[in-house]
Amino acid sequence: MTRNILRVTLLLIVASFVLAPMIATILGGFKTNAEIRTNALGLPAMWNTEFYGQIITDPAFWRYLRNSMIISVGSVVLTLIVGAAAAYVFAQIRFFGSRMLFSYILLGLMFPFATAILPLFIKVRDIGLLDTWWAVILPQTAFSLSLAILLFRTFFAQLPKELFEAAYIDGCGYVRFFWRFTLPLSAPILATVGVFVFVQSWNNFLLPLVVLNSRDVFTWPLGMMQFRGEYVTQWNLTLAFVTLTIVPAIVFFLAAQKYIVAGLTGGAVKG
Structure with missing residues (x-):
């Protein structure tokens, strides 16, 4: 007691x-x-409630929210597709240099994002993506892949080998097995990686600050800076703005939490 x-x-x-x-x-x-x-x-x-009302009735707030949602969802979708496909190859297919290549990919976990911000800016500028959604989506996806591949590979390696052998006997190849069996059984890890990437992208400030110049493509962390003046900061509007912008992230997390529970129970494999 x-x-x-x-x-x-x-x-x-x-x-x-x-x-x-x-x-x-x-x-x-x-x-x-x-x-x-x-x-x-x-x-x-x-x-x-005047300050919350000012934020809600401001068209700029909804524009910032839309941009953040598009960038975050785009980062999640790309990370899940590329990360899951790459991890599936490492987990199910043995080829020369696979372990070395996998270790090389994991090196991305050792480097802070800020150390590559200048080369990223130069590369994004050279390929003409500066001041677009893709200028944020692609780098975020690239930096999220190391952890995503590690988590996906660990999960895929635990799937029963008998399941793939039975599917292979029935004429199911690697690609079909990946889409028809592996992904439906991987709901928990898909939700986990999705939440991690979404929250990280939603709160990202440094990368949008460097590669976005137009207010039309600003994300909400950049939009929050409009309440900061040279001499005075409107803290009440800033706090109301932050409160309203964290609601989508909380809703996404709660929805994914239910999905994780459903995946853990529905994705079980009976021996």
């Missing part, structure tokens, strides 16, 4: 550190700038 009380207390303390900044951000959207300075963590003296 005592151990359970200590465990619950510890979990509540950890949860408070996680939830406190989020709650302060949500409440900050109802306060004036003066109240944020004097009472950042407390309840607002007056629940003023």
Whole structure:
């Protein structure tokens, strides 16, 4: 009994550190700038929805949200398709140099994204993709592939070999087996990688800052900078903006969480 009380207390303390900044951000959207300075963590003296209303009625907010959604979904789709296909080859097909090539791909996990930002900018500029969605989607996909391939390969290697042998006897080749059997059984890992890539892309600030110049293609982290002036920062509008923009990421995570549970139960293979 005592151990359970200590465990619950510890979990509540950890949860408070996680939830406190989020709650302060949500409440900050109802306060004036003066109240944020004097009472950042407390309840607002007056629940003023004007600041949230300004954000919602601003066409720029929906434009930033659209751009972030297109870039994030595009990054997820490309990473899942390319990462799963490459990992399937490493997991199911043995060829000369496969282990060396796989190790070379994993080297991408050792390099921070910021170290390659200048070469990325030069390459994106040279191929004419600067100031487009693809200028963000393609580099994000490339940097997400190392971890995605590692996770996919580990999962694919655990699939029963008997399943592929039975399909091969029936005339099913590698490509058909990948689309008809491997991917349907891989719902948990697909959802896991998808959530990771989506959240990473949704919150990416450095890459869009470097390769996007027009407000028409700005993502929401760049759009948030419009509330920062030379001398004054509109913190109430900024916090309301941030609160509204994290809603899609939370919805995507909750939807994927249900999908992971469904995949774990529906993708089981009986021996």
